[in-house]
Amino acid sequence: MTSVAGTRAAAPPRLARWPRLGRAALGRGLVTAYLSLIVLIPIAALVAKSTGGGLDAFWTSLTSPLAVSALKLILVVSVIVVVINVITGTAIAWVLVRDSFPGKRILNSVIDLPFALPTVVAGITLLALYGTASPVGIDVAFTRAAVVLALLFVTLPFVVRSVQPVLLELDREMEEAAASLGAGPLTTFRRVILPNLTPAILAGAALAFARAMGEFGSLVLLSGNLPKTQVPSLLIFAQIESGNTTGAAALSVTLLLIALVVLLLIGRLTHWSLRHAR
Amino acid sequence: MGISVKGASKKFGDFVALEDISIEVPDGSLTALLGPSGSGKSTLLRVIAGLEQPDAGRIVISDRDTTDVPVQDRGVGFVFQHYAAFKHMTVKNNIAFGLSIRKRPRKEIDTRVRELLQLVHLDGFADRYPSQLSGGQRQRMALARALAVEPEVLLLDEPFGALDANVRKELRVWLRRLHEEVHVTTIFVTHDQEEAMDVAEQIVVMNEGRIEQTGAPRDLYDHPSTEFVMGFVGPVNRRGALFIRPHDLEILQVPAVEAEEAMIERIVHLGFEARVELLLADGEQLWAQMTLAEAELMELAAGQIVYARPRHAKVFEPSGASRTEELAAA
Numbered sequence: 001m002t003s004v005a006g007t008r009a010a011a012p013p014r015l016a017r018w019p020r021l022g023r024a025a026l027g028r029g030l031v032t033a034y035l036s037l038i039v040l041i042p043i044a045a046l047v048a049k050s051t052g053g054g055l056d057a058f059w060t061s062l063t064s065p066l067a068v069s070a071l072k073l074i075l076v077v078s079v080i081v082v083v084i085n086v087i088t089g090t091a092i093a094w095v096l097v098r099d100s101f102p103g104k105r106i107l108n109s110v111i112d113l114p115f116a117l118p119t120v121v122a123g124i125t126l127l128a129l130y131g132t133a134s135p136v137g138i139d140v141a142f143t144r145a146a147v148v149l150a151l152l153f154v155t156l157p158f159v160v161r162s163v164q165p166v167l168l169e170l171d172r173e174m175e176e177a178a179a180s181l182g183a184g185p186l187t188t189f190r191r192v193i194l195p196n197l198t199p200a201i202l203a204g205a206a207l208a209f210a211r212a213m214g215e216f217g218s219l220v221l222l223s224g225n226l227p228k229t230q231v232p233s234l235l236i237f238a239q240i241e242s243g244n245t246t247g248a249a250a251l252s253v254t255l256l257l258i259a260l261v262v263l264l265l266i267g268r269l270t271h272w273s274l275r276h277a278r
Numbered sequence: 279m280g281i282s283v284k285g286a287s288k289k290f291g292d293f294v295a296l297e298d299i300s301i302e303v304p305d306g307s308l309t310a311l312l313g314p315s316g317s318g319k320s321t322l323l324r325v326i327a328g329l330e331q332p333d334a335g336r337i338v339i340s341d342r343d344t345t346d347v348p349v350q351d352r353g354v355g356f357v358f359q360h361y362a363a364f365k366h367m368t369v370k371n372n373i374a375f376g377l378s379i380r381k382r383p384r385k386e387i388d389t390r391v392r393e394l395l396q397l398v399h400l401d402g403f404a405d406r407y408p409s410q411l412s413g414g415q416r417q418r419m420a421l422a423r424a425l426a427v428e429p430e431v432l433l434l435d436e437p438f439g440a441l442d443a444n445v446r447k448e449l450r451v452w453l454r455r456l457h458e459e460v461h462v463t464t465i466f467v468t469h470d471q472e473e474a475m476d477v478a479e480q481i482v483v484m485n486e487g488r489i490e491q492t493g494a495p496r497d498l499y500d501h502p503s504t505e506f507v508m509g510f511v512g513p514v515n516r517r518g519a520l521f522i523r524p525h526d527l528e529i530l531q532v533p534a535v536e537a538e539e540a541m542i543e544r545i546v547h548l549g550f551e552a553r554v555e556l557l558l559a560d561g562e563q564l565w566a567q568m569t570l571a572e573a574e575l576m577e578l579a580a581g582q583i584v585y586a587r588p589r590h591a592k593v594f595e596p597s598g599a600s601r602t603e604e605l606a607a608a
Contacts, residue, residue, distance in 0.1 A: 173362035176329050177420075179349045180356040181376035181427055191379070195366040276366045276407040 043256065050249035061247035062254055070232045071254065077144065077231070078212040081151040085208045086201055089159025096160070097167045114156050119217030122153055127222055142224030147231065150218040155211050159204030166200040198273040206266040213259050279305035279340055280463050281326060281431055286335030288321055295321040296332065297487040303431075303465060303480070305340075308457045310478035311467045312510070318487040319467045320435055326465065327433050328352045340430050355424030355462075359436040361416040363408035369395070369419050370404040376427035394422040397456070414445040418452075425460065434466035438473065450476050471511045475499070483507050505594050515564045520591035520603070524567035529554060530585040531576060537585035540564070544580055545573060554578060556586055 051058050061067060096108055114122065126149060131141035140146040170193065178188040216233040223229035230238075232255050239248040281303040288296040295318045303309045311319040324330040326337055328349035337345045344352050364372050371378075373394050377387045395401050398418040408416055417437055424432060437453070438446040454477050457464055468474050474481050475495040483490040483498065483506075491498060491507045502508035508521050515522040530537055540556040543563070547553075552573040554566045564586060578584070594600045 171360070171362060171365075173358045173360060174364060176349075177356065177358060177362040177364075177423070178375070180327060180329070180352075180354060181379070181423065182350050183375075183379050184350060187379055191375075192364055276368075277409060 046249055046256075047253055050246065050253045052249075053246045057246055058250045061244070061250045064247075066227060066230065066235055067232070067247075067251055069227065070230050070235045070251075071258070073144065073147070073229070074213055074231045074233075074255075075258065077147050077151060078209050080148055081155055081212050082205050082209045084148075084152060085155055085159045086205055089156070089204060089208075090163050090197065090201060092160045093163035093167055097164060111157050111160050114154050119154055119215065120220060123150060123218035123221045126150055126153065126218070141222070142226055142229060144229055146222045147219060147229055150222050151212045151215055154215055154218055155208040158208040158211065159201060162200045162204035162207070163197055166197055170196055195273070199270050202266050202270045202273065206263050206270075209262055209266070210259050213255060280307065281340075281465065282338045283322070283326065284336045284338065286322065286325055286332045286337065288318075288325060288330065288332050294487045296325065299335070299487075299489060301482055301489065301492065303463060306461045306463055307479050308454070308464045308477065309466075309480045309482060310474035311465060311482050311484060312469070312471060312474040313484035313490075314469055314510070316486075317484040319469075319484045322484070323433050323435050323465060323467050326431075327354045327356050329356070353427075353430040355427065355429035355432045357417070357420050357424050357432070357434040357437050359439045361408070361413075361420045361440075363416050363420060365408055368405050368407055369400060369411070372408065372419055373422045373426050375423060380427070390426060394426055397425070397459070398422040399452075412445075413441045414449055417441065417449065421456075425462070429462065432462045432464040434464065436467050436469070439468075446473070453477055475511070481511075483510060485510075501600075502592070503600060508592060508594075513565075513567070517562070517564065517588075517591075519593050520588065521594070522564070522588040522591045524553070524565050526589045526591065527564060527566040528587045528589055529556075529566050529568070529576065529578070530587060533585050534587060537587035540584055540586045542578060542580050542582045542584060545578060552578075556584070558586075 092111070096104065096111075126146070127141055129136065130138045130146070130149065132139055140149060174192055174196075175188050178192045183191065214233055215231070216237065219229075219231055219234060223231070223234060225234075232251050236248045236251050239245070239251070281301075283299055283301045286296050286299045287294075297318075299318070299322060301322075311322060313319045321330060325332045326339075328337075328344065328347065332345070335345075336343055339352065339354070364375065367375070370391055373391050374387050377390060382390075391404070392401075395404055398421055400415060400418055400422065403411065403415065403419075408419065411419065417440075421434075421437075434453075438449050441449065450473055453466075466477070478495060480492065481495055481498055482492045485506050490510075491503045493501075498507060498511045502511060505521065508514055513524050515524060515527060528537075533539070538558055540558050542554055543557045544555045545552055546555070547570060550570055552568055552570045554568065554573065556564045556566065558564065566586065591603050592600060593603060
């Protein structure tokens, strides 16, 4: 018995025979290879394509009035959408976690539906409801408001789903402690709850922003193919159809750059808001 | 002055957490609410704090009926078992919270925070975050935070429950000293009888939503009024109707009046104390507590036949009365 136990103890588990460094390198290698195949190589190809006609061609296609107005539009609309999402998303998460009411489970499931619905269908539905033949008397078809509406629809789940678990885990005794120290509900929310939700809100906001920047399907019909509602993704599609692939690539790269800068900024903010956890 | 609870009752659904509880906590005293989990002690504390509304009864703090006063305005300092530290704030800001929402001048806050940091021995930790503190340090910070607003009463809910045994003992001593310094009326909840005995001047023993007995630590131990208190505030042997403290069980090596024959099953050495486990002829088990020196002097060993005799024992009459029987003839 002793000898058997002894041999067993002496034989290390298979994985442990790999040197530590080797295992770490393997993990890193796999991640890099995967990211390269799926993300980095396609983006590199895109960058190469966009500068294929020289930097001049890149710049010219980027500064065309259509491209400029499309970029401006998507930036403004995305910021509006993110701000609205941060407020309503946090509120929805709050209600889902803190309140109990009949139908809560169903409501909870409804939140994810915008993810499941093909976005073109979402566009058609919104157009039918809030278009020229609106049964509720709201007609925003082919306006910038419609763009905001569509993007709100497709980005709904992000903030809700990132805030919800954090709120669920939040120590309720912190709130009781604040109350015992004299803080009213508003003060407690502002000074105790909100700072603890900020990282999750920012994470949701980053995802929502990235999604809004690239949204295409729901806007195809809703924007009515007008210049004032043409976002970059639609313009890119139009350029590809007309054979201007360099222009399309240039606009795409710019879109990516803007998204990258914004995501990095939000990352900085998140880092700052988590300073207490380091 | 102090705190009085008059006929407080509280139900959670069908569960009766508090049943017609009345207690008086003298001004400036240190009182323990002692009981097993589910006895209602934490609920009572939360009712006093205003974190829970009683279904019936009144809460009076410093001669002011606070039953309908919200927790924010009750002037209570509350300390939670799991610290409830504001994770996103530094130690300094945690302690300053109560003062800063009262919009006190910055200078005053700084001075007060510095005093409190000193009081709880956290000088030098002002700019740390709670995650960088040990459990004991976090609880001291929570205490300073509660004291910052100069509460009329300090309520502690199992304040040392989440800490290591060693830290717990240290903080116990420290809390007693602190209380001598600040002298604020304090109630703390615990399920640990030793902790209650060590720290409190007055102990309220609770069981199943009711008060079993209130008294000084010594009183409860020597004169428990119910079987429950007898068993809860210290170890006890039961022999028929007799309740015998293990240190009241005398072990003799020769037969004597009132002494029962028993076999030593096991001797457990616990530092200076020895625990002698006995098996009686009828199969019942008792244990006796003595010093290790005594056990060694008598050369006790497992397997030996000895004679056990209670020096005194307690009998609880069905009517609720109790009497102490002096049994040792010596």
